[in-house]
Amino acid sequence: xxxxxxxxxxxxxxxxxxxxxxxxxxxxxxxxxxxxxxxxxxxxxxxxxxxxxxxxxxxxxxxxxxxxxxxxxxxxxxxxxxxxxxxxxxxxxxxxxxxxxxxxxxxxxxxxxxxxxxxxxxxxxxxxxxxxxxxxxx
Numbered sequence: 024x025x026x027x028x029x030x031x032x033x034x035x036x037x038x039x040x041x042x043x044x045x046x047x048x049x050x051x052x053x054x055x056x057x058x059x060x061x062x063x064x065x066x067x068x069x070x071x072x073x074x075x076x077x078x079x080x081x082x083x084x085x086x087x088x089x090x091x092x093x094x095x096x097x098x099x100x101x102x103x104x105x106x107x108x109x110x111x112x113x114x115x116x117x118x119x120x121x122x123x124x125x126x127x128x129x130x131x132x133x134x135x136x137x138x139x140x141x142x143x144x145x146x147x148x149x150x151x152x153x154x155x156x157x158x159x160x161x
Contacts, residue, residue, distance in 0.1 A: 031061070052140040056152055058087075066139040070125060095124045097153060101146045102131040 036049040055062050064077040068084050069091045077084070122130075132141040146152050 050147070052137065052144065055139065055143055056147065060087075062139050062143070063136075066136075069139070092124070094153070095128070097151075098142055098146060099124075099127060099131075101149065101151045102128065102142070104151075105145055105149060106131060 031053075033051065033054075038047050038049055039045070040047060050056065053061050053063065055065055058065060060077070060079060060083075064079070065087050066072075068077060068087050128142060129138060132138050132145070143152075
């Protein structure tokens with residue numbers, strides 16, 4: 024759903040990797056895996072945007088905040104690892120430890136609109152996304 028509560032229908036491309044022969048889904052930047060609302064809405068709630076125009080109940084907004092709080096250290100660790108692999112400095116001064124969780128993530132991806140999409144893309148494309156769905160063969 025978008026920020027106004029309108030349902031959006033997307034066609035997700037399925038691609039087979041020539042190397043691993045597995046099927047992968049190409050997600051657009053407007054999505055966060057396993058979330059029903061748009062990335063823009065979730066991003067606004069997490070960042071505490073005062074011009075919030077998200078049509079979701081308070082319990083949903085609380086779940087988004089809780090989800091980000093639970094995933095924060097994972098995201099930060101993934102971003103630090105990616106920065107190290109790319110040869111960027113990932114170890115910040117100890118004074119950065121007093122920064123908010125969001126500010127520390129913004130050190131890696133910036134705080135411009137779309138920061139959550141940059142986090143999701145980086146973490147998902149390095150196969151570090153924590154899957155919340157499981158299938159068990161019976």
